[in-house]
Amino acid sequence: MTVRTRFAPSPTGYLHVGGARTALYSYLYAKHTGGNYVLRIEDTDLERSTESAVKAIFEGLEWLGLKEDEGPFFQTQRFPRYFEVIKQMLEQGTAYRCYCSKERIDNLRAEQETRKEKPRYDGKCRHLTDQDISQPHVIRFRNPDEGSVVWDDLILDRIEIANSELDDFVIARTDGSPMYNFCVVVDDLDMRITHVVRGNDHVSNTPKQINLLRALNAPVPQYGHLPMILGSDGQKLSKRHGAVSVIQYRDEGFLPQALLNYLVRLGWSHGDQEIFSMEEMIELFDLNKVNKSAAAFDPKKLLWLNHHYIKTLPAEEVAQHLEWHMADQSIHTGDGPALADVVRAQAERCDNLRTMASASRYFYQDVDQYDEAAVAKQFNATSKAALAGLLPKLEALSDWNAAAIHGAMDAVCQEQSIGFGKIGPALRIALTGAMASPSIDLTAELIGRERVIERVQNALKFIAEKGI
Known part of the structure; x- marks a missing residue:
């Protein structure tokens, strides 16, 4: 099988x-x-x-x-098949026409609830003959009167429901349209479904569907209710x-x-x-x-x-999903680093791709403003001199990679007798507008030579305009 x-x-x-x-x-x-x-x-x-x-x-x-x-497969495209099976069941007596009005059914249920009985159809039309089928009616399944429905649920173990607890439920409405439990059974039969996995809110539907399948002499799938x-x-x-x-x-x-x-x-x-x-x-x-x-x-x-x-x-696989988020945030990635390289740089820092996309905007778009708190803390006379000293060294690099960029920064630190903390944060603000990014040398490598040089120049102009 x-x-x-x-x-x-x-x-x-x-x-x-x-x-x-x-x-x-x-x-x-x-x-x-x-x-x-x-x-x-x-x-x-x-x-x-x-x-x-x-x-x-x-x-x-x-x-x-x-x-x-x-x-x-769409059930609405299978109505002819459902009508065919309903006709077959009417001819075989496993279904019957019910002419009870909605008002009668409502009153019946109200009386049963008053008596604290389980609401169920009383079978009034079960044995009617020679009725005018042009009159409004529904089609009901003739549920077995005796015995039980038993199945070994793949998850919940053995379940048994007495047929006396079930109902002659409606399988076709007054307008002829078929009902859920009936359509499911015909579909499972025609599609040769062997195992039904579904939520345990469907447990109450399972005995109805098993009885319908048996009425159609159809194989019964195994059921597992989650x-x-x-x-x-x-x-x-x-x-x-x-x-x-x-x-x-x-x-x-x-x-x-x-x-x-x-x-x-x-x-x-x-x-x-x-x-x-x-x-x-x-x-x-x-x-x-x-x-x-x-x-x-x-x-x-x-x-x-x-x-x-x-x-x-693999970064390339994550990048395929990151690309959707970049586009969703209107970040055009055609002019900038490969997304897989961005993923490698940002993976440790970002636990979701939406954040990664927004945190990577500066790789592809110009920095048009700086974080005010970061500027107040890091832009000063020392960092101004450090950036000014770094600019020609960056322009002179023959190889544009993180190691070479780091070497240029080290050289400035030695020449100006400053620590790396006096140049790294300032360069980060110049390149990204804020204080958060991957390692600054890798960030600069991914942004690219021309953009880095331009952004350092812009930062120096900003510092000069501020009178720092």
Whole structure:
């Protein structure tokens, strides 16, 4: 048997971290077993589904690198197939038409709640014959009266639900449009899904779907229901905990490798190992090792992982993601150092790419102002003389590299009998406008000869104008 998993989001909102973890686990299990991973968009909720949400889901999955083997399939494009199966079920008696009005159903539920009973349809139309099918009606599934639905959940172990607890639920609305639980079953049947990985909020849907599959004489997939993700305070994950769109993590400077590594550990482990490449995830992942208890989302741990990947991934790979942030901040990188060199210079200093981009602006754009506090502290007669002495030495360098630049600065220090602290900070302000940068000799190398000379000249003019 070839394993076939699926990720089936509803496009009623963005792809959040819980959905991303479900997609990741489905993807990993398929790859681990040599199977196929299917992407399906469950868009039958026409009122709430939006094209922008579909695009957001695709964008998030693409950024994460979770490429489907088949799909994407859209439920709204499969209505003829759903109508065909509904007709088949009506003919076989596994479904029936219900003519009860909404008012009757509402009153029935209110009475049941008053009696503290579980709300469920009372079967009034179960055995009707010779009705005028032109009258408004829904289609209900004829749920078994006796017995139980039992399955060995891949994560939660054995689960049993009595059929008496279930309902003759609606599978098609009055307008004929099919309902969620029915569409899912037909899709899983047609797409030959063998393993369903999803959140444990779907546990209540599983017995309904199993009964539907059995009514269609279809194979029943294995189900694995993931515990929910909680905030660090133990409460349901929300925006204040970091439950934002996956693509917002990109916007905030996270690498997809960091988010994937973090998500895989939100409920699964392999010994004490913390860092996993995608290849290792695929090799080691097993649904049987997923925890039954809820996991807590820790933004600090995610940020730590992000910094780890910034420092350890090949700089060229990180640069591909940094390029997006540079463009997002309108920093044009065509005239300046290679982004991979910037990554190498900034990796230890920056734990996210958004910060790295803003902190690297001076490599590509002229410095148009200086930090006032830095100027007050570092621009003085001594630093003025040091910069003035350094300028001709920089102009005379035959090789423009960090070692040669450092040598020129050392020579000024010796000639003027000053410490490096009298020239380094002043040069940093001249080149970057502020006091923070990688080592000043490397910073100068990356900025480039012409720009460095021009900026030192500009700093000297600024100092003269200030009367220092």
